[in-house]
Amino acid sequence: MARNRIRLSEVAREAGVSPATVSRAISQPDLLSPETLARVRRAADHLGYRPDAAARALASGRSMTIGAVMPTLDNAIFSKALQAMQAQLAEDGYQLLVASHDYSKAAEAECIRTLLARGVDGLILVGAERIAEAAQLLAQSGLPVVMTWCAPDGAPSVLVDNEHAGLLATRHLIALGHRRIGVITGATRFNDRQRGRYRGARRALEEAGLTLPPALACEQATTLAGGRMGCAQLLDLAEPPTAIVGGIDLIAIGCMVEAQARGLAIPADLSVAGIDDLDMSAHVSPSLTTVHVPTARIGTEAARMMVAILRDEPGPTTLTLPVDLIVRRSTGPAPARG
Amino acid sequence: MARNRIRLSEVAREAGVSPATVSRAISQPDLLSPETLARVRRAADHLGYRPDAAARALASGRSMTIGAVMPTLDNAIFSKALQAMQAQLAEDGYQLLVASHDYSKAAEAECIRTLLARGVDGLILVGAERIAEAAQLLAQSGLPVVMTWCAPDGAPSVLVDNEHAGLLATRHLIALGHRRIGVITGATRFNDRQRGRYRGARRALEEAGLTLPPALACEQATTLAGGRMGCAQLLDLAEPPTAIVGGIDLIAIGCMVEAQARGLAIPADLSVAGIDDLDMSAHVSPSLTTVHVPTARIGTEAARMMVAILRDEPGPTTLTLPVDLIVRRSTGPAPARG
DNA sequence: TTTTCTTTTGAAAGCGCTTTCATACAGAGT
DNA sequence: ACTCTGTATGAAAGCGCTTTCAAAAGAAAA
Numbered sequence: 086m087a088r089n090r091i092r093l094s095e096v097a098r099e100a101g102v103s104p105a106t107v108s109r110a111i112s113q114p115d116l117l118s119p120e121t122l123a124r125v126r127r128a129a130d131h132l133g134y135r136p137d138a139a140a141r142a143l144a145s146g147r148s149m150t151i152g153a154v155m156p157t158l159d160n161a162i163f164s165k166a167l168q169a170m171q172a173q174l175a176e177d178g179y180q181l182l183v184a185s186h187d188y189s190k191a192a193e194a195e196c197i198r199t200l201l202a203r204g205v206d207g208l209i210l211v212g213a214e215r216i217a218e219a220a221q222l223l224a225q226s227g228l229p230v231v232m233t234w235c236a237p238d239g240a241p242s243v244l245v246d247n248e249h250a251g252l253l254a255t256r257h258l259i260a261l262g263h264r265r266i267g268v269i270t271g272a273t274r275f276n277d278r279q280r281g282r283y284r285g286a287r288r289a290l291e292e293a294g295l296t297l298p299p300a301l302a303c304e305q306a307t308t309l310a311g312g313r314m315g316c317a318q319l320l321d322l323a324e325p326p327t328a329i330v331g332g333i334d335l336i337a338i339g340c341m342v343e344a345q346a347r348g349l350a351i352p353a354d355l356s357v358a359g360i361d362d363l364d365m366s367a368h369v370s371p372s373l374t375t376v377h378v379p380t381a382r383i384g385t386e387a388a389r390m391m392v393a394i395l396r397d398e399p400g401p402t403t404l405t406l407p408v409d410l411i412v413r414r415s416t417g418p419a420p421a422r423g
Numbered sequence: 424m425a426r427n428r429i430r431l432s433e434v435a436r437e438a439g440v441s442p443a444t445v446s447r448a449i450s451q452p453d454l455l456s457p458e459t460l461a462r463v464r465r466a467a468d469h470l471g472y473r474p475d476a477a478a479r480a481l482a483s484g485r486s487m488t489i490g491a492v493m494p495t496l497d498n499a500i501f502s503k504a505l506q507a508m509q510a511q512l513a514e515d516g517y518q519l520l521v522a523s524h525d526y527s528k529a530a531e532a533e534c535i536r537t538l539l540a541r542g543v544d545g546l547i548l549v550g551a552e553r554i555a556e557a558a559q560l561l562a563q564s565g566l567p568v569v570m571t572w573c574a575p576d577g578a579p580s581v582l583v584d585n586e587h588a589g590l591l592a593t594r595h596l597i598a599l600g601h602r603r604i605g606v607i608t609g610a611t612r613f614n615d616r617q618r619g620r621y622r623g624a625r626r627a628l629e630e631a632g633l634t635l636p637p638a639l640a641c642e643q644a645t646t647l648a649g650g651r652m653g654c655a656q657l658l659d660l661a662e663p664p665t666a667i668v669g670g671i672d673l674i675a676i677g678c679m680v681e682a683q684a685r686g687l688a689i690p691a692d693l694s695v696a697g698i699d700d701l702d703m704s705a706h707v708s709p710s711l712t713t714v715h716v717p718t719a720r721i722g723t724e725a726a727r728m729m730v731a732i733l734r735d736e737p738g739p740t741t742l743t744l745p746v747d748l749i750v751r752r753s754t755g756p757a758p759a760r761g
Numbered sequence: 762t763t764t765t766c767t768t769t770t771g772a773a774a775g776c777g778c779t780t781t782c783a784t785a786c787a788g789a790g791t
Numbered sequence: 792a793c794t795c796t797g798t799a800t801g802a803a804a805g806c807g808c809t810t811t812c813a814a815a816a817g818a819a820a821a
Binding site: 135157159161167175181183202204308310364370 | 503513
């Protein structure tokens with residue numbers, strides 16, 4: 086930390102007031118008379134005063150810092166949510182401290198521990214699955230926590246209905262006449278988002294009296310390459326599916342790439358639907374039918390909710406954002422029965 | 424901040440030593456006798472002691488926090504670098520404080536100001552262009568700064584030769600016999616990476632005695648959609664190019680999508696090369712010829728360099744990482760002269 | 762044995778800010 | 792005039808840790 090910085094007491098001297106007054110000018114300006122406030126502000130500007138965050142945190146017990154625990158930053162949906170979160174928090178004077186665990190529960194616990202030690206004022210988490218140790222850390226700390234994407238009932242959270250998303254995508258394909266529908270999700274272990282989407286897909290099939298043979302469901306890395314591999318696997322079956330649902334858009338796009346590389350036409354030979362609605366999904370060819378998940382808004386709303394809780398503002402503490410089917414060009418009627 | 428936390432003094436009492444000793448057990452364990460150290464550690468573990476970061480920062484003048492100023496997180500290359508950076512820093516006991524400015528210079532200055540006030544121990548920046556105010560803030564603060572991707576001579580930095588990358592991609596196309604080569608970059612204003620790549624492309628053309636007519640160079644958003652638009656623009660020319668260089672892979676992939684959507688075969692009708700080597704670039708169809716930029720390593724090395732500087736360890740303070748041409752399937756011989 | 766280091770520990774003074782608590786002084790009410 | 796508010800400011804006590812500085816206790820040197 087720069088030790089040559091202007092201190093509050095110097096501003097106080099320059100302005101001819103006590104340190105307490107300068108402190109109030111910063112954090113509770115309405116307590117001061119307009120003249121004093123102006124004088125202090127002038128002095129502060131003149132000296133280029135910047136309060137020391139560590140000292141404020143120590144003295145006030147508030148660090149104006151929120152911790153975010155993400156699975157990874159190396160995925161557009163999370164980095165996008167993060168971006169939105171940080172923009173919103175910045176607006177309210179909070180800073181974001183980021184940690185990512187790469188889908189490891191142990192690493193997640195470590196992230197939480199580190200952020201707690203860092204003295205964050207609140208924690209925003211993605212997903213609701215965590216080991217007992219992590220859960221206990223959170224409970225002990227007594228810090229406000231906002232969960233995103235998924236959460237247990239009652240906990241403050243900004244959610245999307247992942248199951249509904251899986252349902253919408255799959256129903257759409259069923260409505261188009263598909264009967265053999267493949268489902269490629271990311272690993273469902275320690276990933277309740279993917280699990281929910283998978284459940285939704287199953288439910289849609291059950292509703293329609295269809296089944297999901299084990300061969301038609303597979304788990305892959307949540308990457309384009311994973312999508313290609315999963316698609317290859319399904320297409321190599323004796324009875325390949327006529328449609329595939331990807332647990333995330335990247336997987337779905339990988340499916341399209343693989344199918345096209347094999348000379349299949351989309352959607353004539355194979356329909357593909359995703360979930361997420363990445364920016365790029367509208368721009369691939371053919372454009373991807375998907376379920377829109379308001380990723381950035383999750384970030385914004387989680388940040389808002391966090392700040393509201395910290396300020397003791399009343400308001401809903403659980404918010405479910407809608408997901409919508411976006412029909413584009415990658416899905417079409419099932420080929421006539423062969 | 425949780426006010427119910429165990430304090431250092433309580434550990435001291437439990438261990439029957441002075442607070443100073445507990446403090447040393449944490450930060451300079453070799454100063455203590457093994458027995459004392461063990462006793463203190465046992466007491467700390469037993470009570471579940473976690474030092475308060477704000478208090479440590481205030482007392483020691485070091486926050487063990489590094490600030491990173493990124494253009495955006497909504498781009499795989501930056502989020503990937505960030506991810507690597509944070510992993511490396513975590514290993515050395517540092518935390519990352521992230522701020523992004525979305526390619527706005529004013530916002531960048533504000534980011535820097537905020538991070539400085541936050542009391543970071545050092546700053547990692549992407550790119551070297553910034554307004555005078557920001558540069559002055561940095562100079563005044565006297566904090567160690569590591570720049571990445573681009574930097575002025577002499578400043579501590581982890582670089583890639585963007586110009587060379589542009590050169591490699593373009594030379595490759597020229598070697599394949601292409602003469603009309605289009606160049607689509609991201610906005611070059613306040614983006615020295617894109618500018619460098621563009622310069623490299625020009626230089627390659629000049630080397631070969633070719634020119635880059637203004638119509639064949641365009642700037643687009645650094646997204647897949649931007650690539651599609653730029654490609655559409657170039658293909659609609661009376662004399663369209665036979666090859667296109669994208670300033671980043673996402674643009675190049677957008678070009679492929681657009682060309683394929685128009686029924687063009689790649690690389691038979693149009694060659695496309697990118698720069699970055701995203702994970703997905705190897706998996707699109709056809710796979711993308713590109714220049715590999717060691718994105719994650721930039722993050723890791725920048726973090727390492729930062730820590731080395733903070734520890735006053737000797738070592739090089741500027742590191743240039745190599746970029747390599749990766750020839751894949753999206754580029755091929757120029758079509759015979761029409 | 763005495764002196765001189767070293768090594769290990771403790772006492773105490775902050776780090777720069779916030780926040781009671783107390784005080785001073787307006788103006789309002791009687 | 793005299794209390795009763797309420798508002799604006801200051802004094803001073805920390806927040807939980809680090810870090811001199813000094814002291815105590817051995818070990819090594821003389």
